[in-house]
Amino acid sequence: MQGEELNRYGGLYVHRYPELKMKVVDGSSLAVAVILNSIPKGTTEVLLRGNLTKVAYATAFALCQKGIQVATLNQTEYLKLTKSLNVTDSRLVLARSYAQKIWLVGDGLSEEEQLRAPKGTLFVPFSQFPQKKLRKDCFYHYTPAMKTPPSLENVHACENWLPRRVMSAWRIAGIVHALEGWKEHECGYNMSNIDKVWQATLQHGFQPLMISTTHTKN
Structure with missing residues (x-):
């Protein structure tokens, strides 16, 4: 759990543990990318x-x-x-x-x-x-999320308000960060390059989640 008031978007944790070997990824850049592509x-x-x-x-x-x-x-x-x-x-x-x-x-x-x-x-x-x-x-629209690739098995529902085989952007970001082997943290007031993260996510098989914006007559 992270926020500005709680721990400066996770940055406080990294500051306290500068030798941390794992990378802290809050997923903000991918969330922004999903929102931009939902407009x-x-x-x-x-x-x-x-x-x-x-x-x-x-x-x-x-x-x-x-x-x-x-x-x-x-x-x-x-x-x-x-x-x-x-x-x-x-x-x-x-x-x-x-x-x-x-x-x-x-x-x-x-x-x-x-x-x-x-x-x-x-x-x-x-x-x-x-x-x-x-x-x-x-x-x-759904909260920032994407469809998971077919190769990702044993995935049912990430959150109870999202459709099946759909994962929130914040979770996907951590997966992509690890797959790409990126060395920097994405937390605190730092953000990864939005376009870079979006393209990498698409290349790993995650797909945008679309909704209909036309009403169906009964």
Whole structure:
């Protein structure tokens, strides 16, 4: 278990044990990669809601780098993002409405906020645990996860909210890190190269997890 308040995203453990032979991998870079690849192509703006985490900051930064506008509704969160990301142009904005239809959501998203989302909104979690599904007229992506390769045997369900043979990005990251023989830790405020980790994960047979964003008429 790791978080900023608990142990600085695992970095405190590595600091206390500098001779540690095993590598500590929190999986943040792969989680960000999965989130980025869960956002529909052609998206120009997203709304970021929920408690800000290492993954949330990194995702917001990556989206701004891609020219996608990232909006938040909270003044304090906006100031934290501006300071952390060093983004001063219009790609990071303080929104005045809930008009965006792609929401990146984490722990702390209130039920009231979720109910104010426009019809057809796609909720993409950046948290390890899923949001409660309150809307039948919206779409909910899985928490960051991927399909396991067919060669990986005796895998049923990684988490009880994920489909069979689907594993969370945080767990996959440790497997890929070991398979690649990477020597660095990925914890604390350090992150591996997102594109490098994503490509390595695909090469090892893990596949993106897609969902349908069209409603079926009964």
